[in-house]
Amino acid sequence: MKVPERISELRKQLEYHNRKYYDEDSPEISDYEYDNMLRELEMLESEHPQWIVPESPTQHVGGTVKHGFGSKISHDVPMLSLEDKFTREELIDFVYKIKRELDEPRFVVEPKIDGLSVALRYQGGQFALGITRGDGINFGEDVTSNLRMIKSIPLKLAEEIPYLEVRGEVYMDNEVFEAVNARQEEEGRKLFANPRNCAAGTLRQLNPQVVAERKLSIIIFNLQAVQGKEFESHAQTLDYLSEQGFKVSKYAVCKTEEEIWNAICAIDDNRGSFSYALDGAVVKVDSLAHRLKLGTTSKVPRWAIAYKYPPEEKQTQVLDIEINVGRTGRLTPLAILNPVRLAGTTVSRASLHNQDQIDRLDIRIGDTVIIRKAAEIIPQIMSVVKEKRPVGTTPFQIPDRCPVCGSSAVRETVDENEGAAIRCTNSNCPAQLARLIVHFASRQAMDIEGLGPAVVETLLSKGYLKDLSDIYYLQSRRDDLIRDAITGRPNAKKSDTSKSTDKLLAAIEGSKDNDIDRLINGLGISNVGKFTGNLLKNSFPDMFSIANASFEELIGLDGFGEISSKAVEDYFAQPQTKYILERLQKAGVNMQSKNVNRSISGIFRGATFVLTGTLPSMTRDEAAELIEKHGGRVSGSVSKKTTYLLAGEEAGSKLTKAQGLGIKIISEDDLVRMLQ
Numbered sequence: 001m002k003v004p005e006r007i008s009e010l011r012k013q014l015e016y017h018n019r020k021y022y023d024e025d026s027p028e029i030s031d032y033e034y035d036n037m038l039r040e041l042e043m044l045e046s047e048h049p050q051w052i053v054p055e056s057p058t059q060h061v062g063g064t065v066k067h068g069f070g071s072k073i074s075h076d077v078p079m080l081s082l083e084d085k086f087t088r089e090e091l092i093d094f095v096y097k098i099k100r101e102l103d104e105p106r107f108v109v110e111p112k113i114d115g116l117s118v119a120l121r122y123q124g125g126q127f128a129l130g131i132t133r134g135d136g137i138n139f140g141e142d143v144t145s146n147l148r149m150i151k152s153i154p155l156k157l158a159e160e161i162p163y164l165e166v167r168g169e170v171y172m173d174n175e176v177f178e179a180v181n182a183r184q185e186e187e188g189r190k191l192f193a194n195p196r197n198c199a200a201g202t203l204r205q206l207n208p209q210v211v212a213e214r215k216l217s218i219i220i221f222n223l224q225a226v227q228g229k230e231f232e233s234h235a236q237t238l239d240y241l242s243e244q245g246f247k248v249s250k251y252a253v254c255k256t257e258e259e260i261w262n263a264i265c266a267i268d269d270n271r272g273s274f275s276y277a278l279d280g281a282v283v284k285v286d287s288l289a290h291r292l293k294l295g296t297t298s299k300v301p302r303w304a305i306a307y308k309y310p311p312e313e314k315q316t317q318v319l320d321i322e323i324n325v326g327r328t329g330r331l332t333p334l335a336i337l338n339p340v341r342l343a344g345t346t347v348s349r350a351s352l353h354n355q356d357q358i359d360r361l362d363i364r365i366g367d368t369v370i371i372r373k374a375a376e377i378i379p380q381i382m383s384v385v386k387e388k389r390p391v392g393t394t395p396f397q398i399p400d401r402c403p404v405c406g407s408s409a410v411r412e413t414v415d416e417n418e419g420a421a422i423r424c425t426n427s428n429c430p431a432q433l434a435r436l437i438v439h440f441a442s443r444q445a446m447d448i449e450g451l452g453p454a455v456v457e458t459l460l461s462k463g464y465l466k467d468l469s470d471i472y473y474l475q476s477r478r479d480d481l482i483r484d485a486i487t488g489r490p491n492a493k494k495s496d497t498s499k500s501t502d503k504l505l506a507a508i509e510g511s512k513d514n515d516i517d518r519l520i521n522g523l524g525i526s527n528v529g530k531f532t533g534n535l536l537k538n539s540f541p542d543m544f545s546i547a548n549a550s551f552e553e554l555i556g557l558d559g560f561g562e563i564s565s566k567a568v569e570d571y572f573a574q575p576q577t578k579y580i581l582e583r584l585q586k587a588g589v590n591m592q593s594k595n596v597n598r599s600i601s602g603i604f605r606g607a608t609f610v611l612t613g614t615l616p617s618m619t620r621d622e623a624a625e626l627i628e629k630h631g632g633r634v635s636g637s638v639s640k641k642t643t644y645l646l647a648g649e650e651a652g653s654k655l656t657k658a659q660g661l662g663i664k665i666i667s668e669d670d671l672v673r674m675l676q
């Protein structure tokens with residue numbers, strides 16, 4: 001049985017037994033059998049995450065509580081935001097206003113976490129539903145299955161209270177955030193701007209396992225609704241929630257504006273000691289009766305405000321500007337700073353991004369600069385203190401030679417966000433090579449276990465690797481590798497060293513048989529990743545026909561833009577590429593596309609077909625297979641790039657659209673005739 005079929009069978013069975021167990025109370029199988037099926041499904045889904053669907057039994061708790069992930073849920077209690085205050089005067093105004101309306105009000109001051117707000121509903125003490133803020137007033141989004149993976153959310157409360165809704169802030173620890181971003185970078189993916197962003201992205205993606213891996217946490221800051229319990233004050237509710245197993249806000253109860261201000265300042269002073277980002281303090285009226293009396297405006301409650309801290313800023317000196325060379329050869333300037341404490345960590349470097357940024361701020365070596373942490377994490381240079389500029393400095397220019405290999409570096413325009421990039425033109429540049437080889441061996445590319453950054457570094461420094469293809473010639477140097485303890489555990493026994501060396505060599509050997517989409521991704525062509533690799537694999541029979549493809553042929557492929565077409569063409573035009581491909585092939589690395597539909601003729605090469613309606617003698621799948629076998633591509637939607645619309649009976653909107661675009665319409669007969 002094929003994997004997708006097994007997955008769908010398991011899902012059907014699990015749903016059936018869920019119903020038996022939860023809705024009909026008449027289980028037919030033991031928990032053990034059920035768990036085994038669930039585990040098998042989880043395993044298959046984790047190996048093939050592309051097939052995870054929100055409806056899968058792995059994504060929700062069985063039976064009645066069925067959650068449509070991402071579906072709209074109406075707010076019983078609005079999730080309002082707070083009015084922001086920025087100065088001491090504004091804060092004191094707020095306190096005076098409250099004091100005019102209420103008798104001896106008490107206030108509570110709490111840290112304000114920079115995360116995202118969710119509401120959690122409990123029925124009979126069981127966690128039942130978790131929703132995002134959404135529009136705050138009417139609807140939020142169901143994210144229950146992901147919230148269940150957050151350890152600090154109790155699935156069962158200490159007390160079986162009939163109903164409870166709480167509100168909290170989901171956040172990610174700074175440390176976890178940095179690790180997630182480091183991994184994103186390693187895998188060549190987009191970096192998250194800050195922990196809040198990363199937490200939000202994590203909560204809204206489909207795989208709950210990712211939530212567990214990224215260790216999201218939550219702190220509860222408000223009781224939204226309750227049945228079967230009475231409270232008088234906010235402080236009381238927080239204490240109760242803490243007893244129920246929630247992690248709750250630390251709070252200070254205050255009476256005077258002086259006490260409130262001191263509590264706010266105390267949190268600010270300790271900002272650096274929190275493991276997560278804070279963006280302010282919240283001041284709330286403590287008495288629940290008082291809150292009711294004050295009420296809300298259409299947008300914000302009248303009984304609470306957020307005091308926003310200004311981002312912490314420090315002055316320090318730029319000791320040097322270094323140039324980093326990335327995997328794609330991009331030269332990135334990095335300011336080396338006189339180390340300074342800022343928002344909890346010691347900052348000693350800050351990226352200057354590109355020449356445009358350097359020019360805009362006019363940053364020079366020796367300058368005193370003002371730094372700040374964007375979202376409390378990434379240090380940023382805000383401005384130069386020009387009065388402190390030493391005499392004799394000169395404007396800084398990113399060199400036109402790569403600092404690592406000395407090859408020429410050229411300026412090329414990329415998208416607006418990144419600004420102009422300057423790249424080393426030598427694809428053999430050692431700085432690029434280390435990162436390139438790690439990428440080549442990574443899981444999404446050739447998947448060579450054991451060829452990580454440390455081993456690659458050693459192999460490069462001892463001269464075993466001069467380019468990618470050398471990986472496949474390591475086998476013949478087995479004895480040297482063992483002698484040099486390349487797999488590098490210090491003080492390892494010699495027998496262990498030869499064992500781990502053989503393991504690495506076996507992993508390298510095993511990767512030779514990979515399909516070419518992995519190889520294409522591994523080559524590290526700029527703007528070409530997994531997706532593009534797959535597209536190329538499906539469109540060409542082998543590496544050499546990809547290497548020979550013209551720009552026009554490439555851009556004719558669906559999903560291929562000008563930038564990637566140009567990048568592929570340029571990459572394969574380099575003599576170095578030809579050399580590497582030949583050596584890889586000589587070493588026995590697979591160069592053939594394993595696409596089962598690989599063409600038996602090239603009659604349709606370069607042509608894109610869209611299928612619609614009922615064909616007289618073939619199913620649409622059969623027709624698609626036939627087209628692909630002859631080198632054509634089948635796309636789901638009509639566009640200007642469509643070559644033919646293959647239309648059968650009852651063709652609908654696709655036919656109309658194709659006619660409108662002047663695309664050639666053909667019948668099944670025409671198709672067969674074209675093949676003769």
Ligand SMILES: [Zn+2]
Nearest residue numbers: 402405424429
């Ligand atoms: Zn270089």
